[in-house]
Amino acid sequence: MAITKKLRRYIPSDPEFQVEEFPFYWLARVQGIYTQKMETALKRIGTDIPTWRVLFILKTHGTSSISEISTHAIVKLSTMTRIVYRMKAEGLVDTGTNAEDGRVTEVTMTPAGRALVERIQEATGRLFARSFEGLSESQISKLNATLQQLYGNLAED
Numbered sequence: 001m002a003i004t005k006k007l008r009r010y011i012p013s014d015p016e017f018q019v020e021e022f023p024f025y026w027l028a029r030v031q032g033i034y035t036q037k038m039e040t041a042l043k044r045i046g047t048d049i050p051t052w053r054v055l056f057i058l059k060t061h062g063t064s065s066i067s068e069i070s071t072h073a074i075v076k077l078s079t080m081t082r083i084v085y086r087m088k089a090e091g092l093v094d095t096g097t098n099a100e101d102g103r104v105t106e107v108t109m110t111p112a113g114r115a116l117v118e119r120i121q122e123a124t125g126r127l128f129a130r131s132f133e134g135l136s137e138s139q140i141s142k143l144n145a146t147l148q149q150l151y152g153n154l155a156e157d
């Protein structure tokens with residue numbers, strides 16, 4: 001892909017590059033502060049970000065394989081397997097074998113997991129509301145579309 005002269009200033013090797021104009025600088029800063037705030041909110045109720053991710057993936061997608069959860073969370077399969085089995089020991093999820101493919105482990109949220117989802121939503125609601133303060137629905141939609149395009153560009157191989 002050819003980079004136009006106007007876009008070169010967003011490439012770190014370009015002499016006119018300025019970090020404050022680099023989108024990944026801002027993505028990293030937003031992700032970093034988001035992670036700090038989420039860790040604080042979740043710690044207050046005795047949970048963590050990996051647990052939150054798994055529970056909300058299951059809340060959104062229903063019963064899912066460990067591999068599917070790993071893909072959505074962008075976490076290595078081996079790491080996700082450890083997270084899921086820790087959560088199973090905590091009573092937040094159950095695991096079972098897929099009826100069509102015995103090699104696939106499926107994960108389902110338990111009543112305790114659903115109860116924790118409710119507590120998480122209460123603990124993080126203000127953080128999410130504050131995150132989007134001052135943004136219109138159109139701005140959020142455009143941001144999502146832009147981030148999806150960046151993701152697609154990077155995921156191509």
